[in-house]
Amino acid sequence: MDESFGSDRVEAARAELREEVEAALERGSKAQAFLDQIEDVRGEGASKGGVVRVSVDSSGMPISVVVDGFPKLGDAFIEAFQRAVQDLGAGIADRAADSYGASSVESREFLQAFGSRREISAELEVAVRGGFDRFGCLRPEGVRRAAAGRSGDLSRRGVR
Structure with a gap:
């Protein structure tokens, strides 16, 4: 068997793999640029007659109601909406902890961002945690941190 034939196939496979990686990185870069561009987009809507006016951020979360x-x-x-979203997140965090375990990677981000319904007393004031204050931004900080850890392009930018 000709050894050069085998090494040619390996080199061709490496070249193809390099091309696929470069294409994937390019698609990822374009997707990130798109997310950055739409982050400041706002939507405006009004009821018939204009009595109620609502502004939403790029994720569809209301940021202003008049x-x-x-x-x-x-x-x-x-x-009230922020509290409802916080409560929803805390409920999801509890389910993640039940499914994966409270110390698992899967549930830690949820618990850090939302807290747990089990920890929140009905008498206590529910505060929106910094990791999930989605009002006015597209993604929670936890997602931004995770994305920043995987991309060199993001690591040079500050997390908003």
Whole structure:
């Protein structure tokens, strides 16, 4: 058997693999650029007659609600919505801990970002944790940190 034939096949496979890696990195770079570009996009909507106006961030989360004649009602809606999202996240974090174990990689990010319903007393004030304050941003910081750890392009940027 000709040894040069075998090494040619190995080198061709390496070249093909390098091309696939470069193509994947390019697609990843384009996807990140897209996410960066849409991060500041906002949506605006109003009810018929314009009595209620809502602004949402690029993830669809409401960031502003204005109700004509009731200036505090919009802020109360945003506060209630944030609490509902926090509670939802805490419930998901508990399920992740039940499924994977509280110390697992899968559940640690959830628990860090949302906390646990088991830890939150009904009498205590529920605060939106920094890792999940999605209002005004596309992704939670935990996702940004994970993405930054995998891409050299992201590591030079500060996490917002």
